[in-house]
Every structure is written in C-alpha cells, then in structure tokens.
Amino acid sequence: MLMSQHHRIHTRIASMTRKRLLTGLLTTLSVVLTGLASVADESKPNIVVILADDFGVGDIQAHYPENKIATPYLDQLVRQGMSFTDAHSPSAVCSPTRYGLLTGRYCWRTRMQEWVIASYEPPLIAADCPTLPGFLKDHGYHTSIIGKWHLGWDWEGPQKPTMAPLARNSQKKIKWDFEKRIGGGPVDRGFDDYFGVVLPNMPPFCWIENDRVTVQPTDQYKYDSAQGTVMPRGFEGEPMAPGWEFDQILPEITRRAVSQIHDRAKQKEPFFLFFSMTSPHEPIVPSENFKGKSGIAPIADFVMETDWSAGQVIQAIDDAGIADNTIVIFTADNGHSHYTGWPELIAAGHMPSGPFRGHKGDVWEGGHRVPFVVRWPDHVAANVSNSHMVCLTDMFATFADVVDAALPDGAAVDSYSFLSTATSTNAANETSELRKGMVNHSNFGEFAYRKGSWKLVYKLGEKNLNLSRGKPTIAELYDLNNDIAEAENLSDQHPETVRRMTRELRKLISNGASRYGQIGANDCDVQFETTQKLRWAPSAQ
Known part of the structure; x- marks a missing residue:
C-alpha cells in the first residue's frame, strides 16, 4: 500500500x-x-505618399533650375532621393488619377469616361474592388488619408446620388442630410481613418472626419473674388460650415499630417499615410505667410506654400526618428493648371510643364507627366535620376513587393512594380516585370498609348468635346526620343507603327488588364477610336 x-x-x-x-x-x-x-513589423517600412494637386512636372526648381519658383523643401528631397524623369499620372485630371493610384487599375475601365467626380456623385471605387490601403491593412499596416478625397460618397438625402450621363454638378441643389453617416468613402475603401475635404472648390464646404461631417454646414457660401483666384463662383449659396476659410485648408491638413506621423511613430505597427494635398489646385488661396512671397503671382505663392507643406510632413518623419524605415514618395495627380495664372508664370520665365507640350487636362505630356521623387535611406540611392517609365498605378504592385506579398487575384491589374529599378536589386517578386508601355487619358476622354519612345494619340475629331461625341477620333504618332515637345506628327511616315500600336491598345483594353499575365473585365464598353457619347457609359452588364 x-x-x-x-x-x-x-x-x-x-x-x-x-x-x-x-x-x-x-x-x-x-x-x-x-x-x-x-x-x-519593424522590418516593414512605413509608407508616406504625398500627392500634390495640379503641380506641374516643371514646378520643382531642383529639376528645372531655370524656373522661377523657389521650392527649397522639395529641392532637399530631390537631393535625398531618386527622381523618376519618365513618371506619369494615369489621367490628366483629379478623380481618375486618385482611382488609379488607390486601385492599380486604369479609371477608364470604370463607367466614368471623362472629367471628374461631380458634387455629390456616388463612390467611384466599387465596394468589392481591392485597394492599396486595404491590402496594406491586411498585411499589418495602419492606413490613413488626410486631405482631398474626390472619389465620391453615398450622401444621404431625399434621393440617392446618381451618376449624371452628361450634366456636371447637377445634384448640388438637392437637400442632403449632413448629420447622417456618409458611406462609400475612405473608411469603407480600406483606410482606418480620414480627415479632409471633398475637394477645396466643391460643396459641402466643411471638414469630414472618417464618415461624418465635423461641423454642420449651416451657412451659405458667398462668392467674393477678393478671397482668392478662381473662387468657386458656380457654387454660391451652397452649404458651408460657419467661419469656413479657404486659405486655412492647406495649413490645417498639414498640421494634421504632421501630428499623425508623430502619433504613429510611437506605435509598433507600420503605417501608410496618403497625404492627398489640396494645392495648388483652385481656389488659389495662399495663406498670410505666403501672400506675395514669390513676387510673381498668387499661383506662384501657392506653389511655394505647397512646397512648404510637403516639407513639414517630411521633416516630421525626420523629427520622429523614423526616416531610415520610411518610404517617402512625392508626386502629383496631373500637370499644372492653365487657368489659375499660367500666363503670369510664363511671362516671369517659369515653365510649369518644363519642355513638354500642354497642361492639366491634356493628352499631351504636360497633362500627365509629373514629378516623382522616392526617398528610402540605404535602399534607394540619393540625388540620382532614373529614366525608367513609371505610372502612379504602379504603387500598388510596388508596395506589394516591399512587404513581400503576392497581389490578390484580380487586384492592381494595371500596376507594375518599380521596386527593383528603384533599389537597383533583384529584390522584387520574380513574377514582376518592368513597365514598358502605358495608357494615359485626358479630361475629354482621349487616349494616348506609349510603347518605348513611341506615343500614339487618339485625339478629338472636332474642335471641342460636344461636337466630337460619337465621331471618329484622329490618330497621331510622336517619337518622344527625338521630339519631346510633340511637335511633329509622324503617323503618315510610320503607318505600320500606328496599326501595330492600335492593335496593341485594342487588346490591352479588351483584356481588362495590362499587367503581365492578368485578365480582367471592364465595367463598360470602352471606345478610343470614336469619342464617347456619355460621361458615364452604360454598364457592361
């Protein structure tokens, strides 16, 4: 026992x-x-994308020393990073470029075939469309956007927002309920948090935080030309928050971005910040410290304030001690605007588009060629230029390579990783291929197709958009290696090149994808050999 x-x-x-x-x-x-x-988590770098609004390829002085607007903060970034000299926005205007950046998909694959999201129109990004912030969130990132959204919301009111076939801003007189949650915005499309504005020149004139208006727009906007250049005259009487000051939009979102960086630097998880600037887009309203600073014109003052704003965000990264583990990209959504003081800039000797033809809205290089500077210490060489072709849609595939993760099925169908060329290594996913061609889209829905140095343009057949609707477009061919100003149309001398590139463009469109090995689907019947009849094309289904 x-x-x-x-x-x-x-x-x-x-x-x-x-x-x-x-x-x-x-x-x-x-x-x-x-x-x-x-x-x-610590091995995953933080990612900060700064997207200026209507900032020309020629507006950084370090890139074009003969130009006249001082940009000391961005000049410093150029010295610290790599400048891509053949970088492009997918579109020559706001909303479609933002769509392309956040989805890795050309916007003309959606029903929107021209112009931008009008006031109170519904979301452009479909609820089931994979997005860059959603992808990064799935891989351990905190995701934030501060600034301009301009990709639509589901506003609450007596009727649902609709996509007007041709009319612009036709829903501005509908009485919307600004006390209700606003669906379909940034926090429903992959971002953890948001602070900003619809855009600076469209109603409602108020701040939105996450999915709510912060202060009810109980006042009405009154047009006053003394407030700035190209004030939103067409929206007189529209809802505005009491005490709203247009010249305080950029300073406020700058403060918010700086604060966000310092807050996130204290956390363990990596973060993605999309600082979607509102400048130098109209209204041209430099704040008090920048009025008259350029000695040229208000638009030049506003470019200087844009430089300052970007500089504060970059300095916050340095001050927070996270510079070595943070990728910074500065770029723009399209070329410089031609209606906010262009003649004054030219008269002063400042060329916003550098040597390129055209400006914001155009199918020409000045409409979509943009500055693109990447800083990532010990990974990306400093103070160098890179002539590799890059499109803003490429950020999705590139950041997927950065976090060493495969792209989801059907995601980023027009996105190519530029990680290997930026880092001069073979670090990119072995299935990645460098971009060799690209499609650009104009404000009027015109197409341009690049392949190497050749650029095929299908431009309006008549003198304006309305006269061109439903009519054949005109094909022109340019050799950018020998004619960067797009001055000599070579379509008659090289008809076989025109035919070959046209076939390639047809295939690229019909495939619903352009990234290597991908097949997708367009949301509508996409035409480039005739001008679209409607701004919002009928659904393909």
Missing part, C-alpha cells in the same frame, strides 16, 4: 512537472513569436 501511495504521489508530481514545463515552453514560444512578429 505504501508503495502504491508513493507511486501515485510520484506520478502526480511528474504530471505537475510536465504541465509546468509545457506551460513554460508555451509561454517562451509565445514570447518568441511575439518578438518575431515585432521584428517582422
């Missing part, structure tokens, strides 16, 4: 010891895995 009792005690002690050992091992394993997760 004593032996049996002793055996039971020994067995109980052994069992307890095994439990303690197992508990200890599990605890140790948990600590190790937590530590590994922490290391993994």
Whole structure:
C-alpha cells in the first residue's frame, strides 16, 4: 500500500512537472513569436505618399533650375532621393488619377469616361474592388488619408446620388442630410481613418472626419473674388460650415499630417499615410505667410506654400526618428493648371510643364507627366535620376513587393512594380516585370498609348468635346526620343507603327488588364477610336 501511495504521489508530481514545463515552453514560444512578429513589423517600412494637386512636372526648381519658383523643401528631397524623369499620372485630371493610384487599375475601365467626380456623385471605387490601403491593412499596416478625397460618397438625402450621363454638378441643389453617416468613402475603401475635404472648390464646404461631417454646414457660401483666384463662383449659396476659410485648408491638413506621423511613430505597427494635398489646385488661396512671397503671382505663392507643406510632413518623419524605415514618395495627380495664372508664370520665365507640350487636362505630356521623387535611406540611392517609365498605378504592385506579398487575384491589374529599378536589386517578386508601355487619358476622354519612345494619340475629331461625341477620333504618332515637345506628327511616315500600336491598345483594353499575365473585365464598353457619347457609359452588364 505504501508503495502504491508513493507511486501515485510520484506520478502526480511528474504530471505537475510536465504541465509546468509545457506551460513554460508555451509561454517562451509565445514570447518568441511575439518578438518575431515585432521584428517582422519593424522590418516593414512605413509608407508616406504625398500627392500634390495640379503641380506641374516643371514646378520643382531642383529639376528645372531655370524656373522661377523657389521650392527649397522639395529641392532637399530631390537631393535625398531618386527622381523618376519618365513618371506619369494615369489621367490628366483629379478623380481618375486618385482611382488609379488607390486601385492599380486604369479609371477608364470604370463607367466614368471623362472629367471628374461631380458634387455629390456616388463612390467611384466599387465596394468589392481591392485597394492599396486595404491590402496594406491586411498585411499589418495602419492606413490613413488626410486631405482631398474626390472619389465620391453615398450622401444621404431625399434621393440617392446618381451618376449624371452628361450634366456636371447637377445634384448640388438637392437637400442632403449632413448629420447622417456618409458611406462609400475612405473608411469603407480600406483606410482606418480620414480627415479632409471633398475637394477645396466643391460643396459641402466643411471638414469630414472618417464618415461624418465635423461641423454642420449651416451657412451659405458667398462668392467674393477678393478671397482668392478662381473662387468657386458656380457654387454660391451652397452649404458651408460657419467661419469656413479657404486659405486655412492647406495649413490645417498639414498640421494634421504632421501630428499623425508623430502619433504613429510611437506605435509598433507600420503605417501608410496618403497625404492627398489640396494645392495648388483652385481656389488659389495662399495663406498670410505666403501672400506675395514669390513676387510673381498668387499661383506662384501657392506653389511655394505647397512646397512648404510637403516639407513639414517630411521633416516630421525626420523629427520622429523614423526616416531610415520610411518610404517617402512625392508626386502629383496631373500637370499644372492653365487657368489659375499660367500666363503670369510664363511671362516671369517659369515653365510649369518644363519642355513638354500642354497642361492639366491634356493628352499631351504636360497633362500627365509629373514629378516623382522616392526617398528610402540605404535602399534607394540619393540625388540620382532614373529614366525608367513609371505610372502612379504602379504603387500598388510596388508596395506589394516591399512587404513581400503576392497581389490578390484580380487586384492592381494595371500596376507594375518599380521596386527593383528603384533599389537597383533583384529584390522584387520574380513574377514582376518592368513597365514598358502605358495608357494615359485626358479630361475629354482621349487616349494616348506609349510603347518605348513611341506615343500614339487618339485625339478629338472636332474642335471641342460636344461636337466630337460619337465621331471618329484622329490618330497621331510622336517619337518622344527625338521630339519631346510633340511637335511633329509622324503617323503618315510610320503607318505600320500606328496599326501595330492600335492593335496593341485594342487588346490591352479588351483584356481588362495590362499587367503581365492578368485578365480582367471592364465595367463598360470602352471606345478610343470614336469619342464617347456619355460621361458615364452604360454598364457592361
């Protein structure tokens, strides 16, 4: 009996010891895995994308020293990073470029075939469309956007917002309920949080935080030309928050972005910040510290304030001690605007589009060629230029390579990773291929197709958009290696090149995707050999 009792005690002690050992091992394993997760998070760089609004390819002085607007903050970024000299927005205007950046998909694959999202129109990004912020969130990132959205919301009111076939801003007189949640915006499309405006020149004139208006727009906007240049005259009487000041939009979103960087730097998880600037887009309203600073014109003052704003965000990264583990990209959504003071800039010797033809809205290079500067210490070489072709749709595939993750099925169908050329390594996913061609789209829905140095343009057949609707477009061909100003149409001299590139463009469109190995679907019947009849094309389904 004593032996049996002793055996039971020994067995109980052994069992307890095994439990303690197992508990200890599990605890140790948990600590190790937590530590590994922490290391993994720390190995993922923070990502800050600064997108200026209507900022020309010629507007950084370090890139074009003969130009006249001082940009000391961006000049410093150029010295610290790599400048891509053949970088492009997918569109020559706001909404479609933002769509392309956030989805990695050309916007003309949606029903919107021209112009931008009008006031109170519904979301352009479909609820089931994979987005860059959603992808990064799935891979451990906190995702934020500060500034301009301009991709539509589901506003609440007596009727649902609709996509007007031709009319612009036709819904501005509908009485919307600004106290209700606003669906379909940034926090429903992959972002953890948002602060900003619809855009600076369309109603409602108020701040939106996440999915709510912060202060009810109980006042009405009154047009006053003394407030700035190209004030939104067509929206007189529209809802506005009490005390709304247009010249305080850029300073406020700058403060918010700086604060966000300092807050996120204290957290363990990596972060993605999309600083979607509102300048130098109209209304041209430089704040008090910048009025008259350029000695040229208000638009030049506003470009200087844009430079300052971007500089504050970059400085916040440095001050927070996270510069070595943060990718910074500065770029723009399209070329410089031609209606906000262009003649004054030209007269002063400042060329917003550099040597390129055209400006915002155009199918020509000045409409969509943009500055593109990447800073990532110890990964991307400093103070160098890179002539590799880049499109803003490429950020999705590039950041997927950065986090070493495969793109989801059907995602980023027009996105190519530029990580390997930016870092001069073979670090990119082995299935990635460098971009060799590109499609650009104008404000009027015109198409341009690049392949190497050749650029095929299908432009309006008549003198304006309305006269061109439903009529054949005109094909022109340019050799950008020998004619960067697009001055000599070579379509008659090289008809076979026109035919070959036209076939390629047809295939690229019909495939619903342009990225290597991808097949997708367009949301409508996309035409480029005739001008579209409607701004919002009928659904393909």
